[in-house]
Amino acid sequence: MKDEDFATYGLQPPPARIDPPNSPRDVAEILDRSIASAPDAEALVEASQRMTFAQVGSAVESVTTLFEQAGLKPGDRIAASLGNTCDLVIAFFAAMRLGAVWVGINKILPAGDKRYILDHSGAKLLLADASIAGQIDSLRGELSALAHVWVIDEPARDGGWHAARTMESQARASRPPVDPYAPAAIMYTSGTTGVPKGVVHSQHNMVVVPAATFAHGILSPDASRGAALPLTITNVMILGPISAFFAIRPFKFGPSTKVAPLVEWLHAEQIGQIAFVPTMVYDLLQAGLDLPPGLSLGAGGAPLPQVIREAFFNRYGFHIGTSYGLTEAPTVVAISGDQITPDGASGLAVPHMDVTIRSEDGRVLPIGETGEVCFGPVSEGPWAGVYTPPLGYWREPERTAALLRGGVVHSGDHGRLNEEGWLTIADRSSELILRGGSNVYPAEIERILHRHDDVADCAVVGRPDLRMGMLTVACVLPARPGIDADALRDELRALCAEHLTRYKIPDEWRFFEEFPRNAMGKVVKPKLRELVAPTI
Structure with a gap:
């Protein structure tokens, strides 16, 4: 793809084209x-089938041919809204082999979000299953670019999927050359900050993740990998099947995000590495289940409270891996590994990336000062210039320019670095509460509230106020039913008074039986803001 072609989609070309050392160039x-x-080695393992690499390769070849026969070509957008099955992974690798652009859509998203993503991406094909077919059918009239919808578990509507998967089609794909630096995936943000943005990454960006993390010993290439989180989240696809196949190891599909069947599966399949979201870690500790020996467990998707980290170590005798990552990276920017982290820290910068803290005008701030977390490639050593930033936001050139200004990726998150390089996230800039002219960082308050044994989860949001501009509202999910909310509020207020400056103590307290969450388990704060907003 020529540099001038990127602007057509509101993107910017990569600043360099340096292949990762000793690595494949593309997915x-x-x-x-x-x-x-x-x-003949196992490649994919789910409850109903086990596939070797040769079988996966044959299926990918047949599905790539099917895509070509449907008129799809390099650069076309192929969307999928499927559960975690071999079919989803095969479709993804077929899209990469064709040079198409992958668009993962989580099945649990409401119809409006699916419509927006399909329309905004300009998807030409959607792969779905019968469970959402009716929902998709109701949207077809609004999606002029969507030429095909294949319901892959309904033979009459599968577009030839079953025949391709069972090798009844003998035609072979043309195997066009793949440009590893061209757009390859549009990764829509979870929507916690409003309308989803389509972050665009190349196949190079996806390959660099396992290439660098294995080369630097951050992740073990010998571990058996699995996931229970949705693979339609492309970051999960990268850390799951792409990383497993990079190491020539199998990828295994977890049965559920519920901890009891998940832990049973961890033992049965001898899983060596897996990631949980914080809610799953909390449920694991509450259940008190034993983990298999040798497991490396990471936590991502949202910050893991320090009290949960300590409780995990006390229970299991090893440190859960914490990290800081975002869709724009993709995946991780900083990671702790099996190390003791400073209170609230997320991790150390991965070795192929340079993390800086910057002021609003782009100046690099001194150690210990809070500013915007920015990152880019390291400038020395064998990995110099290998990391490339996202290509931008799909069809949003102004946002792309803001994201990539000054030659670094601007995360939109506030944080600080200490003398040893540990990164601590203060909060997202979009979640900053301006209370009476003072900055209140919700994450700072949330870390204090999480220390209380009767708090299962919490989220701090702002609500408009005529006098103060914004007031701080603490939303609390009690650890068990029947807790006296008034008594708990008083204890939490006292805890905040002990550890926080007076203006940071929440003005209001709300107690919930459950929080609105997205597919990664993150609390959807815009929805919470709606729930706590004053009625007019």
């Missing part, structure tokens, strides 16, 4: 290498 090549090295 399709990762699968090709695995097939050549270990054709």
Whole structure:
């Protein structure tokens, strides 16, 4: 793809084109290498089937052919809204082999969000299943670019999927050359900050994640990998099947995000590495279940409270891996590994990336000062210039320019670095509460509230106020039914008074039986703001 072509989609070309050392150049090549090295080794394992690399390769070849026969070509957007199955992974690798642009859509998203993503991306094909077919049918009239909807578990509507998967079609894909630096995936943000933005990454960006994390010993290439989180979240696809295939190891589908069947599966399949969201870690500790020996467990998707980290170590004898990552990276920017983290810290910068804290005018701030977290490639060593930033936001050139200004990625998050390089996130700039002219960072208050044993989860949001501009509202999810809310409020207020400056103590307290959450388990704060907003 020529540099001038990126602007057509509101994007910017990569600042450099340096392939990762000793690594495949693109995602399709990762699968090709695995097939050549270990054709009969297990590649995908789900409850109903186990596939070798040779079988996955054959299925990917047939599905790529099917895509071509449907008129799809490099650069076309292929969307999928499927559960975690072999079919989803096969479709993804077929899209990469074709040079198409992947658009993952979580099944649980409401119809309005699905319509927006399909329309905004200009998807030409949607892969779905019968459970959401009716929902999609109701949207077809609003989606002029959507030429095909294949309901892959309904033979009359599957577009030839079943025949392709069972090798009844003998035609072979043309295998066009893949540009590893061209757009390859539009990763829509979870919507916690409003209308989803489509972050665009190349196949190069996806390959660099396992190439760098394995090369630097951050993740183990020998571990058996699994996931229970939705693979339609492309970050999960990168850390799951892409990373597993890079290491020529199998990827295994978790049965559920519920901890009891998940832990049973961890033992049965001898999983070596997996990531939980914080709510799953909390449920694990409440259940008191034993983990299999040798497991490396990471937490992501949202900050993990320090009290939960300490409780996990006391129960299991090893440190849960915490990290800071975002869709724009993709995946992780900083990670702790099995190290003791300073209170509230997320991790140390991954070795192929340079993390800086910057002021509003782009100046690099001194150690210990809070500013915007920015990142880019390291400038020295064998990984110099290998990391490339996102190509931008799909069809949003002004947002792309703001994201990539000054030659670094601007995360929109506030944080600070200490002398040892530990990164602590203060909060998202969009969640900052301006109370009476003073900055209140919700994450700082949330870390204090999480220390109380009777708090299962919490979220701090602002609500408009005529006098103060904004007031601080603490939303609390009690750890068990029947807790005296008034007594708990008084204890939490006292806890805040002990550890926080007076103006940071919440003005209001709200107690909930459940929080609105997205697919990654993050609390959807815009919805909370609506719930606590004063009625007019």
